[in-house]
Amino acid sequence: MLMIEGFNTRRILIDNGSSVDIIYLSTFQQLKVDPEILRPFESPLISFSGGRVYPKGIVTLTVTVGSYPRRLTRQLDFLMVNYPSLYNVIIGRLTLNRWKAITSIYCLKVKFPIENGIGEVEGDQVLARECYQVVLVAMENHTWMIEEKDEEKVEALETVELVDRESAKITTMGTTLSEKMKKKLV
Known part of the structure; x- marks a missing residue:
């Protein structure tokens, strides 16, 4: 869980392989922030399968990781994507590097240095397993949709x-x- 713009946000994917931080449209809308803060972003994201997804824009949001008193608050730039996902947010390797975070897949933990020690976030094993199983079923059924950009704008x-x-x-x-x-x- 992360706190984004003051809202507790669950179903966060910590992805050491992702080069960007992503927030999905439905999550962005639930934050009740002014949509005018969305800035244009024209480059596509390339998925593992090679498909392209075009972000709706880029947005800077305040994110708090960890719990009091061992927490870290930073401004993050998220690409906002209108794409089906079980996750609300993906945190990529650039943010993990900025946080100087250590991730443990086995323990489902992220640890990061703070001013007076070490902060940590622990994942939910049951939720992680459920998300993984749903993703596998979706991939088997080919239910992922890829948004195509208007040809005239390419x-x-x-x-x-x-x-x-x-x-x-x-x-x-x-x-x-x-x-x-x-x-x-x-």
């Missing part, structure tokens, strides 16, 4: 040679990049 790409006259050494770049930026990237 930038066209062009093929660019990285080395003159070596057609095997190519990449693709967006057509709206300036020539100066293209040269820098190449």
Whole structure:
């Protein structure tokens, strides 16, 4: 459990493999924060299966981990995603690194240094097992939905040679990049 914007939030996935922190639309709506604080974010997220999910935006929220007096409060940037999930929030490795956290899958614990010692959060073994089983069933039934972005908003790409006259050494770049930026990237 984490406290997000003053609300106790359960079903948190601590994901050492995720490069971002994610909050799902339904959870975001329950926080009763002003939706105007959502900032644009255009890059897709790539799932394990290679599918793309387009975030609705990025939002900075106050998060407290641990319980008094051994707790840590920080501002986190979450990508807000409208996607079915058993979890309310995913905390990724960048946040875990900022917290200097140690995770134990076996013990379902996260420990982190605080000013006067060590704080910790303990997971719920029964809830973790239930979530895992539901995810397995959903994957077997292929019930995951991937939101596709409007085709007209996707930038066209062009093929660019990285080395003159070596057609095997190519990449693709967006057509709206300036020539100066293209040269820098190449």
